[in-house]
Amino acid sequence: MSETPVTAADPFARPLTRREVLKRGAVGTAVVFGSTIAFAPRRVWAAEHANSITMGSFQDNAMAPIRDYFNKLFTKETGIKVNYNETNYDTWYQNAKNDGLNKTGAYDIYVMDDNWVPEFAAGKIIQSLDSLGFKVNPDILEKGVEQGLWPPKRGAKMKAFAKQKPELYAIVNIDDVEILYYNKKYFPHAPQTWDDVYKVAKAKSKPGKLYGWSARGVKGNPIVQTYLPLMSAYGANFVNPDWSPGFNGPAGVAALVRLFSFIPYMPSGVAEFDTDQETQVLLQGKCTALTEYTGLVHQIDNPSASKVIHQINTAATPAQERHGPAIGTFICGIASGAKNPQAAVHYLEWFTSSRIQKEFARRGGSAAVTGSALHDPVAVKKYRWLPAIADAVNNSVPKPRTPDEPKMEDILGTALNEALVEAISKKSGYQAIAQKHLNSAAKQITSYLKQQGGYF
Amino acid sequence: MSVASAEIGEGGTRGWRLRAAATPYVLLVPALLALAAVSLYPIFYGARASLHRYRYGIDMGSAGKQNYVDVFHDPVFWEAIKTTAKYVVIAVPIETLLGLGLALLVARELRFVSWIRVTLILPMTIAPVVVGVIFRLLYASDIGVANPLFEKLGLGTPNILARETSAFLGLVAVDVWEWTPLLFLILLAGLTSLPQDPLEAAEVDGASRVQAFFHHTLPLLKPVLLVAITLRTIDAVGTFDQIFVLTKGGPGTSTQLISIYAYNTAFTFTQYGQAMAMLIALLACLLLLMAAAVHFMRRTSEAVA
Numbered sequence: 008m009s010e011t012p013v014t015a016a017d018p019f020a021r022p023l024t025r026r027e028v029l030k031r032g033a034v035g036t037a038v039v040f041g042s043t044i045a046f047a048p049r050r051v052w053a054a055e056h057a058n059s060i061t062m063g064s065f066q067d068n069a070m071a072p073i074r075d076y077f078n079k080l081f082t083k084e085t086g087i088k089v090n091y092n093e094t095n096y097d098t099w100y101q102n103a104k105n106d107g108l109n110k111t112g113a114y115d116i117y118v119m120d121d122n123w124v125p126e127f128a129a130g131k132i133i134q135s136l137d138s139l140g141f142k143v144n145p146d147i148l149e150k151g152v153e154q155g156l157w158p159p160k161r162g163a164k165m166k167a168f169a170k171q172k173p174e175l176y177a178i179v180n181i182d183d184v185e186i187l188y189y190n191k192k193y194f195p196h197a198p199q200t201w202d203d204v205y206k207v208a209k210a211k212s213k214p215g216k217l218y219g220w221s222a223r224g225v226k227g228n229p230i231v232q233t234y235l236p237l238m239s240a241y242g243a244n245f246v247n248p249d250w251s252p253g254f255n256g257p258a259g260v261a262a263l264v265r266l267f268s269f270i271p272y273m274p275s276g277v278a279e280f281d282t283d284q285e286t287q288v289l290l291q292g293k294c295t296a297l298t299e300y301t302g303l304v305h306q307i308d309n310p311s312a313s314k315v316i317h318q319i320n321t322a323a324t325p326a327q328e329r330h331g332p333a334i335g336t337f338i339c340g341i342a343s344g345a346k347n348p349q350a351a352v353h354y355l356e357w358f359t360s361s362r363i364q365k366e367f368a369r370r371g372g373s374a375a376v377t378g379s380a381l382h383d384p385v386a387v388k389k390y391r392w393l394p395a396i397a398d399a400v401n402n403s404v405p406k407p408r409t410p411d412e413p414k415m416e417d418i419l420g421t422a423l424n425e426a427l428v429e430a431i432s433k434k435s436g437y438q439a440i441a442q443k444h445l446n447s448a449a450k451q452i453t454s455y456l457k458q459q460g461g462y463f
Numbered sequence: 464m465s466v467a468s469a470e471i472g473e474g475g476t477r478g479w480r481l482r483a484a485a486t487p488y489v490l491l492v493p494a495l496l497a498l499a500a501v502s503l504y505p506i507f508y509g510a511r512a513s514l515h516r517y518r519y520g521i522d523m524g525s526a527g528k529q530n531y532v533d534v535f536h537d538p539v540f541w542e543a544i545k546t547t548a549k550y551v552v553i554a555v556p557i558e559t560l561l562g563l564g565l566a567l568l569v570a571r572e573l574r575f576v577s578w579i580r581v582t583l584i585l586p587m588t589i590a591p592v593v594v595g596v597i598f599r600l601l602y603a604s605d606i607g608v609a610n611p612l613f614e615k616l617g618l619g620t621p622n623i624l625a626r627e628t629s630a631f632l633g634l635v636a637v638d639v640w641e642w643t644p645l646l647f648l649i650l651l652a653g654l655t656s657l658p659q660d661p662l663e664a665a666e667v668d669g670a671s672r673v674q675a676f677f678h679h680t681l682p683l684l685k686p687v688l689l690v691a692i693t694l695r696t697i698d699a700v701g702t703f704d705q706i707f708v709l710t711k712g713g714p715g716t717s718t719q720l721i722s723i724y725a726y727n728t729a730f731t732f733t734q735y736g737q738a739m740a741m742l743i744a745l746l747a748c749l750l751l752l753m754a755a756a757v758h759f760m761r762r763t764s765e766a767v768a
Contacts, residue, residue: 097730104520126733130519224625226713276604278625278714284605410519414732425715428627458533 059088060350063106064118065099069181069302069337072370073358081357087350096120103342107132110344115351119177121154121336126410128157128176129168133340136175139352143175146361146377148400151179154336159408163250166461178355181337182374182381184399185236186392187322188289188303189296190315197322198296201240201265204325207295212272219272221288221297225281226424231416232333234423236298236324237262239331239404245415246407250462252449254419255442258328263423263441265327267430278428290314298324300335301374304392321395323402334403336376368393411459415452422448506746513739520733530740540741542716543724550631550720551699554638559692561639562646567676570654580651587644595708598637599624602709627717630710634718637705642698646691653687654680685763693756697749721745 062078064070070093078089092114094102103117107127117133127133136155143152153160155177158168189197189204193211198204208219223229238245241262244253253259274280274288286303288294292315306312307319324332341351357363364380367373372390375381381397406412426444430437456462516526534540565583569576586594601607602623610620623633657680665675681688703722706712712719712727721741729738 101730108520126519130521132520225711226715227711274605275620276610276622276625279604279622279630279710284603287605410733414734417727417731421713421715424713428625428714432626 058086058350059090060115060345060347060354061090061092061113062116062118062354063099063103063114064091064093065096065120066093067096067302067337068305069183069373070118072367072373073180076370077358077363077367080363081354085353085357087353089354103127104130104132107343110342112342112344112346114342115345115347116354117340117342118180119338119340121177121179121334121338122406122412124155124157124177124338124340125159125408125412127340128174129410131343133176134343134345134348136178136341136352136355138174139341139348141175141178141352142356143178144356144359144361144377146364146379147179147359148182148376148378148381148397150334150400150403150405151182151336151376154179154334154405155338155340157408159405162405163246163248163407163409165409177338177340178359179336179376180339180355180358182376182396182400183300183302183336184334184374184396184403185232185298185300185324185332186395186399187296187298187324188307188319189322190289190292190294190318191320192315192318193295194320197320198325201237201325201327204296205265205268208269208272211295214271214275216293218274218288218294219296220269221273221280221285221294222266222269222277223280223282223285224278224424224427227417227420229281229420230423230427231420232300232335233298234263234266234419235333235404235406236331237266237327239333240325240327240329241265242328245419246452250456252452255445255449259445260438260441262327263426263445264437267427267437267441270431270434275431278424278431289319292318298332301392301396304372304374304390307392321392323395323398330399330402331404332399332402334400334405409462411456414455418451418455419448422451509739510743512735513743515736517733517735526736530736531744534737534740534744537737539716539719539724540721543719543721544745546631546716546718547700547720547722550635550638550702551696554635554642555692555695555699557635557639558643558646558695559688561643562648562691563650563688565643565647566650566654570651584644584648586641587648589641591641591704592708594637594641595705598633598705599709602633624710625714627714630714631717634706634709637709638699638702641705642695646695649687649691649694650684653684653691657683686760689756689760689763693753696752700745700749 064074074091074093078091082088093099100120100123103114103119103123104127105111106113107117108130117127119127128135152175155175156173157176158164158171158173160173187197187204193207198207204220211217212219222233224233235245238254238259241258243256243259243262247253254262270277274284276284282299285297286299286306289297289303290306290313304321308316310316313319323330339355341348341355345351358367359376361377361379364375364377365383365386368375368380368383368386368390372386372393374396375386375393378397380386381393383393387393407415409415422444426440429444430440433440512522513530514525514527516523516529569579569583589597599607602609604610604620604622604625607623609623613619613621621629623629661679661683662675665679670678700720701722702720703726706718706720706723707726710718712723725738725741725745728734728741
């Protein structure tokens with residue numbers, strides 16, 4: 008290869024001096040900064056005045072109809088564009104919190120889990136919907152609306168908020184609640200009590216082939232979701248109105264002993280089961296019944312997911328002293344730094360209106376939030392689980408309304424998992440095992456709440 | 464004073480000399496600033512957060528030493544420390560022994576040895592989360608291969624992840640599977656760079672292979688071994704991904720390492736101050752461990768030299 012001769016016309020042939028490097032660097036930096044300054048105000052202006060809202064959510068199949076159909080319908084009807092961003096649960100929780108705390112204004116609407124409401128409302132991460140003039144549709148089931156109030160309307164209240172009037176900070180958009188799923192081959196009609204479920208489990212189960220019950224047994228939130236409908240049904244509270252734990256009394260212990268009584272009729276590895284494993288047993292036709300949130304309804308008649316299509320029926324979770332399904336709604340709040348709060352209010356009022364909720368129920372049998380939608384004959388004919396959802400919401404029992412609820416749930420969930428592992432291994436002495444672990448959890452929760460302050 | 468410095472001193476002004484002396488430090492400033500921004504600032508920020516109280520996700524101001532007091536009075540923290548120590552003490556020695564054994568086996572130039580080396584380091588190249596998923600598919604009591612295999616062997620169903628001891632040992636096995644290759648790689652590099660003279664001399668003197676290994680190879684390899692063990696120990700203390708995917712710290716708290724507990728404390732319980740207090744305390748312990756390792760390494764190097 009011949010070498011190219013160095014000429015004066017070739018600017019790259021001569022090495023640059025230090026002065027030239029600095030000069031060109033300064034010019035480059037000025038161009039970058041200049042263009043940023045020149046364009047930034049226009050972008051901010053555009054965002055502030057555009058007829059659009061931005062909605063953020065965690066990924067969940069239940070949100071698919073909203074993302075794919077209803078947001079477009081809202082744009083069509085109102086001319087307001089809805090930008091929709093979703094990410095995984097943990098990331099979205101952090102993103103939403105950071106956005107609200109810093110009033111970044113990246114989002115107008117946060118789709119939240121209902122147990123975020125105490126923290127987001129108390130921390131002013133979301134705005135009061137009452138202050139924004141939001142009008143609640145009276146058709147929305149009351150227990151669902153209560154999930155968005157801060158401080159809570161009933162139950163234990165933190166001292167600092169005890170005298171404040173409850174304000175609406177978020178509005179339910181999907182009535183997610185625990186319901187009973189049962190295989191009608193083994194239950195001619197919905198079991199009314201836990202004793203009924205136990206009788207069928209005992210009579211029908213053939214370990215390895217057919218189980219009488221399946222449950223989430225993993226520590227933390229999963230096993231708490233298994234225990235809560237039992238605990239409430241037997242008459243115990245997670246916490247009493249004075250924040251003392253209410254699950255380690257006779258009712259809470261009896262509820263856990265009832266759960267242990269299913270051990271011979273449950274899969275042997277149940278202590279490691281989370282939702283996917285728990286529900287697979289039912290969908291494979293290997294289980295007579297279980298309790299789970301409403302997300303499962305979309306799979307029970309899906310031939311690619313279930314071997315027992317049209318065989319699984321639903322009902323409110325069984326009673327003992329009372330019904331006690333756990334409620335865990337999807338709920339929407341308006342960001343503290345929302346750029347278009349009025350359009351966000353408009354969207355939420357529109358989506359929770361009876362007309363749109365009826366359409367929400369009719370399109371895929373989603374867990375609508377209004378009574379008229381959940382009892383709509385057209386929707387119910389196609390999606391038989393809708394009245395069970397309404398029944399479960401009306402009987403539901405909320406978790407403690409405090410930002411410290413996740414820690415309380417973790418303590419209880421760890422103790423329940425330890426108890427389950429011990430009960431599986433010992434196969435007897437259930438009463439003593441239940442009492443020991445529930446007492447331990449109660450002691451830890453009390454100690455934690457005292458350490459945090461604001462409860463006693 | 465060197466000749467060059469003396470010449471400069473004779474010919475230059477006082478200011479010029481000062482500038483010349485300062486130039487290396489000035490040139491270091493950008494690198495130091497970058498290092499401070501990337502490495503030191505997060506640590507200082509974390510240390511500051513450990514002295515603050517957080518409520519509703521908001522910094523409520525100084526908490527003094529309260530977070531540290533709360534952490535040191537938290538039985539779950541101590542349990543997590545104990546579990547972490549147990550995990551490291553079991554996993555790292557197994558990985559070291561296996562890594563050393565494999566390195567000794569493939570250090571010699573045999574047929575297909577390069578293929579064997581590549582195969583051996585494969586587990587290390589897989590993302591820890593994916594490793595967690597793979598082992599979940601192996602261990603899971605409903606769809607995993609472990610239960611049917613044990614049943615066929617007449618050993619019953621182990622339900623690995625559903626029992627405290629088996630879940631813990633199952634996680635140790637995952638760690639050994641994934642990270643033995645790292646030890647293997649470091650020790651193999653150490654072995655191939657050892658001086659051959661002492662080993663050849665030992666062979667001439669009639670030393671057996673075992674004698675040569677314990678009297679020559681191992682002492683010469685000690686500094687490398689120590690670096691490998693220190694690095695692996697630090698890494699093992701922070702193990703998170705596989706445990707999060709496989710057990711989330713359960714059953715009970717049997718696999719709850721400090722990383723899992725600190726994560727939950729920060730992101731589930733939103734007690735950022737307490738989580739940082741835990742991690743700063745852990746960092747202090749690790750720094751002590753590293754200082755001891757460096758001290759030991761220096762002494763060993765001096766002894767070898």
